[in-house]
Amino acid sequence: MFDNKKYKYAAYYIIGAAILLMIINFLIVDLTTQSIKYNEFLSLISEKKVEEVQISNDRIIVIPKVEEGQKKKILYTVNVNDPKLVEKLTAAGVQFGGVAPNNNPIKNFFFNWVLPIILFTFLGRLIFGRLDKKFGSGVMSFGKNTAKLYAENETGKTFADVAGQEEAKESLAEIVDFLNNPKKYAEIGAKLPKGALLVGPPGTGKTLLAKAVAGEAKVPFFSMSGSEFVEMFVGMGAARVRDLFKQAAEKAPCIIFIDEIDAIGKSREGNLSGNDEREQTLNQLLAEMDGFDSSKPVVILAATNRPEILDKALLRPGRFDRRVIVDRPDLKGREAILRVHLKSVKYSKDLDVEAIAKATPGAVGADLANMVNEAALRAVKNNRKEIIQEDLEDAIEVIIAGKEKKDRIMSDKEKKTVAFHEVGHALVAALLKGTDPVHKITIVPRTMGALGYTLQLPEEDKYLITKEELFNEIAILLGGRAAEEVEFNSISTGASNDIEKATQTARSMVSMYGMSEKFDMMGLESPSNRYLDGRPVQNCSAETAAAIDEETLKIIKEAHKTAIDILKNNRELMRKIAERLLEKETIMGDEFMEMVREVRGE
Numbered sequence: 013m014f015d016n017k018k019y020k021y022a023a024y025y026i027i028g029a030a031i032l033l034m035i036i037n038f039l040i041v042d043l044t045t046q047s048i049k050y051n052e053f054l055s056l057i058s059e060k061k062v063e064e065v066q067i068s069n070d071r072i073i074v075i076p077k078v079e080e081g082q083k084k085k086i087l088y089t090v091n092v093n094d095p096k097l098v099e100k101l102t103a104a105g106v107q108f109g110g111v112a113p114n115n116n117p118i119k120n121f122f123f124n125w126v127l128p129i130i131l132f133t134f135l136g137r138l139i140f141g142r143l144d145k146k147f148g149s150g151v152m153s154f155g156k157n158t159a160k161l162y163a164e165n166e167t168g169k170t171f172a173d174v175a176g177q178e179e180a181k182e183s184l185a186e187i188v189d190f191l192n193n194p195k196k197y198a199e200i201g202a203k204l205p206k207g208a209l210l211v212g213p214p215g216t217g218k219t220l221l222a223k224a225v226a227g228e229a230k231v232p233f234f235s236m237s238g239s240e241f242v243e244m245f246v247g248m249g250a251a252r253v254r255d256l257f258k259q260a261a262e263k264a265p266c267i268i269f270i271d272e273i274d275a276i277g278k279s280r281e282g283n284l285s286g287n288d289e290r291e292q293t294l295n296q297l298l299a300e301m302d303g304f305d306s307s308k309p310v311v312i313l314a315a316t317n318r319p320e321i322l323d324k325a326l327l328r329p330g331r332f333d334r335r336v337i338v339d340r341p342d343l344k345g346r347e348a349i350l351r352v353h354l355k356s357v358k359y360s361k362d363l364d365v366e367a368i369a370k371a372t373p374g375a376v377g378a379d380l381a382n383m384v385n386e387a388a389l390r391a392v393k394n395n396r397k398e399i400i401q402e403d404l405e406d407a408i409e410v411i412i413a414g415k416e417k418k419d420r421i422m423s424d425k426e427k428k429t430v431a432f433h434e435v436g437h438a439l440v441a442a443l444l445k446g447t448d449p450v451h452k453i454t455i456v457p458r459t460m461g462a463l464g465y466t467l468q469l470p471e472e473d474k475y476l477i478t479k480e481e482l483f484n485e486i487a488i489l490l491g492g493r494a495a496e497e498v499e500f501n502s503i504s505t506g507a508s509n510d511i512e513k514a515t516q517t518a519r520s521m522v523s524m525y526g527m528s529e530k531f532d533m534m535g536l537e538s539p540s541n542r543y544l545d546g547r548p549v550q551n552c553s554a555e556t557a558a559a560i561d562e563e564t565l566k567i568i569k570e571a572h573k574t575a576i577d578i579l580k581n582n583r584e585l586m587r588k589i590a591e592r593l594l595e596k597e598t599i600m601g602d603e604f605m606e607m608v609r610e611v612r613g614e
């Protein structure tokens with residue numbers, strides 16, 4: 013084997029030897045020769061003490077006659093271009109002649125060329141080698157980084173390792189099938205998505221899922237993080253992308269996983285100064301994705317927790333046109349994740365996993381994995397052979413206390429408030445006519461800072477919205493706060509976002525859509541130049557603006573009353589659903605509607 017260390021020491025020795033050689037060379041010249049003044053030289057000639065003189069352009073070397081018992085010495089003096097020198101030398105009978113300037117071409121070549129080149133090469137290596145180490149990779153390896161292999165041949169992960177992400181696994185199962193049987197798809201002419209975007213907060217298992225896809229399909233897994241692409245030099249990122257795809261093409265079928273894609277895929281819009289490096293990298297990525305031979309089964313998975321900032325070009329068909337949501341797990345999901353991680357440790361038979369899951373709303377897979385490990389450490393510390401309930405309970409505190417406040421786990425009281433708030437939205441939506449069906453209600457905290465949400469999905473695309481629908485929309489938005497009022501007779505700050513949206517809708521009804529009696533069809537606002545500040549421009553007097561406010565308030569008050577009435581009339585139903593939500597954290601649309609119908613005797 014090539015020993016890198018020895019090689020490095022050899023370099024030091026060679027440099028040392030070369031320097032020594034040069035010093036010796038100078039010393040020898042200096043010790044054996046002696047400088048004299050020109051007049052001393054002239055007096056030596058007149059005293060006939062000179063045997064021989066060699067004249068070169070800049071100096072005169074003088075070899076004096078050796079008297080007995082004396083050592084031979086060489087003297088030299090500066091050539092002052094004395095025109096009478098030759099005369100004087102002839103008169104004194106001294107042998108003389110010129111000296112060819114390059115008296116030893118090999119020696120000159122060695123000292124003037126070979127030695128400096130060797131020296132600089134080694135010094136350069138030394139310095140850049142250090143830099144390379146410091147910056148991880150790169151300065152000297154520009155264009156050479158092809159050597160880096162991004163692949164993992166066997167991830168060893170399967171879908172069984174990923175718990176609580178059933179929906180995500182379902183959408184990825186198709187990709188696994190495609191990688192397993194590309195022929196089946198090719199025969200029929202079906203094109204599978206080239207890329208899928210895994211969207212969700214950190215630690216929810218996006219990387220794990222990507223690895224599991226590779227593991228299930230038994231294909232190599234290439235991975236790189238978006239931030240790794242953005243390098244010191246412009247052009248490096250693009251080179252790395254090219255590299256990555258080249259390696260992947262050689263190993264197809266395979267998976268390419270790009271973590272933190274937002275680091276390169278940030279939207280270019282509204283960014284005048286731009287970042288050349290990132291843009292080049294992004295363009296290269298797009299070009300590679302488009303240029304990829306579609307018969308080669310390579311699937312690109314990318315992860316982000318901020319899909320909204322991604323460049324639109326990335327999301328076009330044929331690129332990352334599929335989205336797989338990898339959300340924070342709900343109660344059942346957390347329990348499943350805990351069980352997956354408990355498999356690799358020893359634990360007591362009476363462990364109540366569900367209780368632990370219940371105590372950790374908002375925790376993600378990575379937190380739960382950490383907790384199990386923390387519990388195992390605590391068990392060892394207390395000289396136990398297995399994890400007991402207390403270890404896990406203690407671990408919750410360690411993990412949760414170490415996290416930022418925004419990820420803080422909700423107290424029971426907060427949870428209850430959020431549950432009623434969400435049920436308020438959902439019930440108003442269900443009991444008003446002509447609204448979109450409720451798809452999901454959840455009190456699992458989300459990334460955007462919302463503590464829960466109610467998702468309504470329209471049954472069909474709508475291009476025109478009626479006045480009634482807009483009014484209902486406002487009532488649904490205000491339903492959250494209304495539920496808090498009806499149930500607790502006290503209100504919280506949780507409705508701020510709802511209020512903002514409701515006000516906007518109500519204001520547009522009055523000033524843009526001609527939906528208020530007072531102003532009839534008078535246009536009072538127009539969407540402004542969006543390149544300025546994006547706000548609508550009011551085309552009216554200050555008095556009219558005040559009147560718009562009044563009209564807006566009227567609509568809001570009416571919608572608020574509608575929501576309160578609905579919830580007051582269905583108080584029992586609201587409580588029942590809220591209780592169920594508190595227990596399960598997530599209720600799907602079907603279950604919700606069933607409860608609504610049951611109570612109403614439909």
Ligand code: ADP
Nearest residue numbers: 173174175214215216217218219220377378381
């Ligand atoms: P992300 O890529 O979303 O930030 P990771 O996939 O890196 O999250 O998750 C980190 C670790 O947390 C995983 O290696 C795994 O041990 C654990 N983990 C996260 N989510 C899950 C899950 N759904 N099931 C099992 N383990 C999980």
